[in-house]
Amino acid sequence: MTSISMPRTIAFVLFSYAPGEPAGYERAVGALAEGCRQLGITPLIVTSGPAGPGDADHPDMVRLSSLTLPRPILKPDILAALEDPEPVRVELRRLLADHEADLVVWVDALYGLGYLDAAPEGVPTILQVHKVRGDEYFDQAIAAATTVCPISPFMESEAREQGYDTSAWTIVPNALFAPAQPAVYEERERLRTQGPVRIVSRAEPYKGLAELLEALPADWTRPVELVLAAAGFEYWPGMQDEVFAAVRAAAVKRPDVVTVRQALPWQEVQPFFAGAAATIIASYEPETFCNAAAEAMSTGAPVVGIGIGNLPHLVGQGGVMVSAEQGANGIWPALSELLEDADRYHEASRNAVLRTAFQAPSEVVRQLLATVNARPH
Structure with a gap:
């Protein structure tokens, strides 16, 4: 595994992503993508289908044809769509390879498809922990990830309480869209x-x-x-x-x-x-x-x-x-x-x-990169 101190492309996988979505995972990805752009890194946001009318306005976003979900999404819809996950895994791995992703961030074990372990060979991965699920998806995603990054001290403590070894995990907070700017x-x-x-x-x-x-x-x-x-x-x-x-x-x-x-x-x-x-x-x-x-x-x-x-x-x-x-x-x-x-x-x-002084988008992207570069290569 090579160093990725300044990658060309970082992929963020979140099958529920939509631009402007008023939800924590999606908004977190949007801010990280902004941080990538500020650092000269190309963000690639991988989400599910079907295609939306405004997709052309978001060239950093690509959709999986093998995974389509309705809006609003209900959990039974997710489980039904992933009943046979192999076509999704194959397409996801091919898509990440075609776009030459240097780093893959699974935004969640299930919603971010981290459990599929679909990164191309040799490409490091980060599993973000926005929620401790304590199920087979979570366990598989942890085992497959290069590094695990809970988004808060609370998430780390929740994982420990559920019996997970968090000693090698690194907390990286969600990013703001702009640096802290207090009023006079x-x-x-x-x-x-x-x-x-x-x-x-x-x-x-x-x-x-x-x-x-x-x-x-x-x-x-x-x-x-x-x-x-x-x-x-x-x-x-x-x-x-x-x-x-x-x-x-x-x-x-x-x-x-x-x-x-x-x-x-x-x-x-x-x-x-x-x-x-x-x-x-x-x-x-x-x-x-x-x-x-x-x-x-x-x-x-x-x-x-x-x-x-x-x-x-x-x-x-x-x-x-x-x-x-x-x-x-x-x-x-x-x-x-x-x-x-x-x-x-x-x-x-x-x-x-x-x-909130260290939550500017480019700063948080640097923190994510540091978690991978700190690992043995």
Whole structure:
């Protein structure tokens, strides 16, 4: 195996990828592809079919003809499509060879097809761990990968708790689309006293968004702007419609302060957060990384959330955590206290920026490369 300190092409395999998809895996790949371009590396994003009408606008994306999935994707659809995985493995290996990929990043054991072990001979591979699945797909993908890179301390600890040996794994965080760019003090102070609370999320029930809006205090007067988007996968049919309905039903009770907004392109999320006093992460199931929190922090907007999963690791002193027992009811008082305490607020803002200082897209690509170059060749 040769050194890949500066490869020509890095392939990212994620069969659910779509440009602008409001979901963690997809957004993470988009940021890494941007980092590749900044370093003069060609990104190759391999996803499933069928072809979309806008594919020509994304020359870095190629589709597998042997694997087609509907939108939204349900897990039974995935298992049915991969019942005979050999045609997918053969096509994937040929495609990676034809595009002369110097490094392959399996974005997930199953969703990233890491379990297929389809890299051409001699090409190093990275398995990203966005979720610890603890199944045969995960075990096969770990065994086949050159290096394993969990995206957070929480993912590493989850793997250890499930009995995996993580001693040779290297944590590499998800990338931002742009380097941390905090507002000047005067603007941040204006936002502290007058700015809106801004939230960005996909329509997923465990994000706790309807519950958060239901818990909004009667005397709350500051604007709350929620960007809510539908992704290309669901846990059950109609899941996202249910979330939209529940959120809108809660929002309509407070039309004086709550606005539900349409999805934003990936590159517009950080600028959106730059105009926020703070953001809220109300997830009542653990976040494995939490891109939205990192994006907000990179602008100096503190995070208030439920202290489970990776959120406490990511946020640190860049915001305030409440307990799972307090839940949504504890978030609003904690946020009020933070906004009212200027010294504490600005300290959290400074810490938030510092904690995202190494998540610029080119920096994270370099971190991934370092994990492979550190291995024996």
